[in-house]
Amino acid sequence: MKRQSLRKSAARLVAGLLCLGAGAAVQPALRAQALGQTELQTLQQSFGKDASTRAIQNVLTQDANIKANALNRERQGKIDHFFKYRADVKGITDQKRSGRCWMFTSLNTLRPGVMKQYNIDAFNFSHNYLYFWDMLEKSNLFLENMIRTADRDQDDREVVTFFQNPVNDGGVWNLYYNLASKYGVVPAEVMPETEHSNATSQMVSLVNERLRKGGMQIRKAAAQAAEAGRPDAAALRTIKMATLKDVYRILSLCLGEPPAQFTWRYKTKDGEIKALENYTPMRFYQEVVPADFTPDTYVMIMHDPTRPYYQVYDIANYRNTYEGLNWVYLNLPAEEIKKAALASIKAGEPMYTSSDVGKQFQSDAGLLDPSLYDYNSLLGVDFSMDKKDRILSRQSGSAHAMLLIGCDTDAKDQPVKWEFENSWGPNAGHNGYLTFTDAWFDEYMFRFVINKKYLDNKALKALKTTPVALPVWDYMF
Secondary structure (H helix, E strand, O other): OHHHHHHHHHHHHHHHHHOOOOOOOOOHHHOOOOOOHHHHHHHHHHOOOOHHHHHHHHHHHHOOOHHHHOEOHHHOOOOOOOOOEEOOOOOOOEOOEOOOHHHHHHHHOOHHHHHHHHOOOOOOEOHHHHHHHHHHHHHHHHHHHHHHOOOOOOOOHHHHHHHHOOOOOOOOHHHHHHHHHHHOOOEOOOOOOOHHHHEOHHHHHHHHHHHHHHHHHHHHHHHHHHHHOOOOHHHHHHHHHHHHHHHHHHHHHHHOOOOOOEEEEEEOOOOOEEEEEEEOHHHHHHHHOOOOOOOOOEEEEEOOOOOOOOEEEEEOOOOOOOOOOOEEEEEOOHHHHHHHHHHHHHOOOOEEEEEOOOOOEEOOOOEEOOOOEOHHHHHOOOOOOOHHHHHHOOOOOOOEEEEEEEEEEOOOOOEEEEEEEOOEOOOOOEOOEEEEEHHHHHHHEEEEEEEHHHOOHHHHHHHOOOOEEEOOOOOOO
16 A cells, blocks of 8 residues: 555656646646756766876776776675585586576476486486477467457557567576476487577577567457457467467477487496486476475575565466466565575575576676675765665566575574575586675575475465465566
């Protein structure tokens, strides 16, 4: 109610400003103003060219890398990569130029168990296999949304949102679950990566072009049927299937067709060569993925200070399969999330997480800390905002999924810093891993998937409440 009241007040203010010139009575202080000579002189005078300012100007006009010049030397060497608690992980994956971090992170959670099960030194899942089905399923969901909203105006907010971005690489853990529980999983050797799974932009652009055409065909056919007074759902789904045939062709040409059955040979640590013969992807999934790695046991939690804590939220249409689960999460305070995360790491369980990794990130050193880059001192401008304002102003949001694997604590066992296993290859960051301080956790961490046994009673009770529905255009997603 408070947020609605604030929005109404802001709307009234904007409406008043827009009424200028129409005879509306507006307070002089609120009237729109162009930049005149007085304002320009004020701005020019504010830029005092003392010696320090001239020196900074000389540097920045010759060097386009503002970030490098803002590196805070006082923080260099103050953060190490040692951790008291660390889950058992092995090997770094590389998503290349694709947005499949959510898929890599979800499957990376499972890799250590597969290595142990088959007594092997290394293992990777085929991300290309799941990516094929992800793109096809998202295409079907888009077209079904076109059918569902075919009677709405073209500028309806949902319709606009769907057309703006029919499908993309992005996602979260529930999308992995929707795919794996329907199509199974396979080893990387069974369906290797291709140039288009490693660099997805051109293929996705063409898929979206074909989907937008199909979406418009559906809308036009629905309008013609409505005008004739003869609704014809079958005709709309005929258009849908014709569109999906073309999408399937594009995906198959660029990614290869997913196998219905496979044989996988592997070599154990003891030198034995073994094989899984005539397996289906679903059989492999059932054998290598723990039976409890489902939304019944593992839940998504979020730190979003713009909304009430201990409340469950459901984001409309944030899924890939039409029949699958939406993205549902429990919003919790950061301190409660830290307690649960530390308990999980101590028990040897890494966690799917996502964060705004680009903020205050020293990529070559693999470090993240709120004070790594001092833009305020370099530019003489105060950029400070709290996390809530950064989210609401779109300055910050969850951008990348990684596996949370480690935590270092002080003498009182309170977190000091944490560790990510990333999916940008072994040469990125600190040998493929990233270290972030507890202060960075507070500011830029967002989503976690955790076994609910690590949550306290208050959080478990909140999980049972009815979710608050959020729209497809919600600012956090």
